[in-house]
Amino acid sequence: MPTSTSTRAAEVIAVRPGPPLTGTVTVDGSKNAALPLLAAAGALGRPVRLGNIPANTDVKILLALLEQAGWHVARPVGEQTTAVLMPTESRHTHPELPQAAHIRASYYLVPALLARHGEARLPWPGGCRIGARGMDLHFKVYEAFGDRSAQDDPGYRIEAVTPRTGTVSLVLPFRSRGATVAAVLRAVTTGRPLQLGEPNLSPEVLSVLDALRSVGWETQISAHLLTLSPPSVGQKDAVVWQVPGDKIEAGTLACAIAATRGTARVNGVHGKDVTPLVTALRRLGIPASAEDNALRVHAQDTRPTSRPLRAIATLSPGGLDADFEPPLMALALGLPGTHLFADAINPGRHGNLLPQLARLGAEIEEIAPTECRLTGPQQLTGAGVEATDIRTGSALMVAGLTARGVTTVGGLDQLRRGHADLPGKLRALGADVCEVTP
Numbered sequence: 001m002p003t004s005t006s007t008r009a010a011e012v013i014a015v016r017p018g019p020p021l022t023g024t025v026t027v028d029g030s031k032n033a034a035l036p037l038l039a040a041a042g043a044l045g046r047p048v049r050l051g052n053i054p055a056n057t058d059v060k061i062l063l064a065l066l067e068q069a070g071w072h073v074a075r076p077v078g079e080q081t082t083a084v085l086m087p088t089e090s091r092h093t094h095p096e097l098p099q100a101a102h103i104r105a106s107y108y109l110v111p112a113l114l115a116r117h118g119e120a121r122l123p124w125p126g127g128c129r130i131g132a133r134g135m136d137l138h139f140k141v142y143e144a145f146g147d148r149s150a151q152d153d154p155g156y157r158i159e160a161v162t163p164r165t166g167t168v169s170l171v172l173p174f175r176s177r178g179a180t181v182a183a184v185l186r187a188v189t190t191g192r193p194l195q196l197g198e199p200n201l202s203p204e205v206l207s208v209l210d211a212l213r214s215v216g217w218e219t220q221i222s223a224h225l226l227t228l229s230p231p232s233v234g235q236k237d238a239v240v241w242q243v244p245g246d247k248i249e250a251g252t253l254a255c256a257i258a259a260t261r262g263t264a265r266v267n268g269v270h271g272k273d274v275t276p277l278v279t280a281l282r283r284l285g286i287p288a289s290a291e292d293n294a295l296r297v298h299a300q301d302t303r304p305t306s307r308p309l310r311a312i313a314t315l316s317p318g319g320l321d322a323d324f325e326p327p328l329m330a331l332a333l334g335l336p337g338t339h340l341f342a343d344a345i346n347p348g349r350h351g352n353l354l355p356q357l358a359r360l361g362a363e364i365e366e367i368a369p370t371e372c373r374l375t376g377p378q379q380l381t382g383a384g385v386e387a388t389d390i391r392t393g394s395a396l397m398v399a400g401l402t403a404r405g406v407t408t409v410g411g412l413d414q415l416r417r418g419h420a421d422l423p424g425k426l427r428a429l430g431a432d433v434c435e436v437t438p
């Protein structure tokens, strides 16, 4: 399994404007749901068959890390998207895991490493460089379970101290997705009940809770409290889980369809996972609907409203995921109205995205480092741009579909961290997109 993050030569994606996008396309499994589900499979201590795993680089790296740390990862013959994970019998010592520095989600491995090795030693996580991305809440979570944490320059160490029993109660100061999954998976590896206040309840977290319910964990979820109780009888037989479709890939494709005034269907995504995106499209005057397992966009019937869009990224349940914001911004540039965008969750995102959109001629007013305003419609012009993070890359592809001339997007390592083949999906809808080695 390839685990390198280096890309082939100096490859770029060339995007040209073309006809409205039409047809049907199916999204991959979600990167940001696959990563915690793989870590949950590692934490469970019994075989898990996980389906619909996307083939993006971050997921490949997490699978490689699990293998290096003592899990057997098998790919059933003929299955591209399924893996069976189970702990190996042999008890080797905690390995060095330098690749963990390439991905943000390596932090999800801590509970599984604690269960297997009694400690977790990891480099600071990597991933998108979108501002200071702390882990302080994770350490508070492990300390609430009685674990000891230490941090230094190259990374951090969590040590399982004396095994304890009883319910673990803590309230998160804000709804961190990473810290919520950390608490849930540490409950799994210790077998202790959990009461977590102010949990993150994004679809990605809910997919982990669904998976745990399937193996007997009881969950109670309300807006401000998540409670988990372990199964009364231990089970060892294999379980089957499924990665949900990628809501962000679906939302990005929807923005691309809308930008070209196309009409198309995006299959394989739970409609409820893209509701905030659909609400934003409709506010702009783009007919769109979320079905059980699909997202439809009828942008040939767009009636621009000129109403201001307020795309404010939030960690609150049901709110707009920060990763929807960049492709929405690329779309809004082509629609009338004055639109506000804010992402205080990832404070460096606008610093990545705005200079790249400016290379295409976009005029965007920075009100603050995490807040900006733009007035559309603006006609963009193709130029050489850089995918400085995953969503900046996908937003630039959306922008390139309506920019005059050719847009070349470099930095494909970043794009491929999150999408196995976004250009191929756009091509399937008729977009003029190709990978070229200049």
Ligand SMILES: CC(=O)N[C@H]1[C@@H](OP(=O)(O)OP(=O)(O)OC[C@H]2O[C@@H](n3ccc(=O)[nH]c3=O)[C@H](O)[C@@H]2O)O[C@H](CO)[C@@H](O)[C@@H]1O
Binding pocket: 032, 035, 104, 105, 132, 133, 134, 135, 136, 137, 138, 139, 175, 176, 177, 178, 179, 200, 315, 321, 322, 323, 345, 346
């Ligand atoms: C692999 C993955 O799923 N990444 C997603 C995850 O990232 P990420 O792991 O950053 O998400 P969290 O919700 O945990 O954290 C959000 C922000 O809170 C801050 N923070 C978080 C934890 C902590 O202990 N201390 C701290 O300061 C960081 O600045 C972080 O950027 O959620 C983000 C917000 O929805 C998405 O944009 C990312 O795509």
Ligand SMILES: C=C(OP(=O)(O)O)C(=O)O
Binding pocket: 032, 058, 103, 104, 105, 126, 127, 128, 129, 130, 323, 390, 391, 418
């Ligand atoms: C920010 C993202 O990823 P990560 O947190 O893995 O860097 C993302 O998926 O857009």
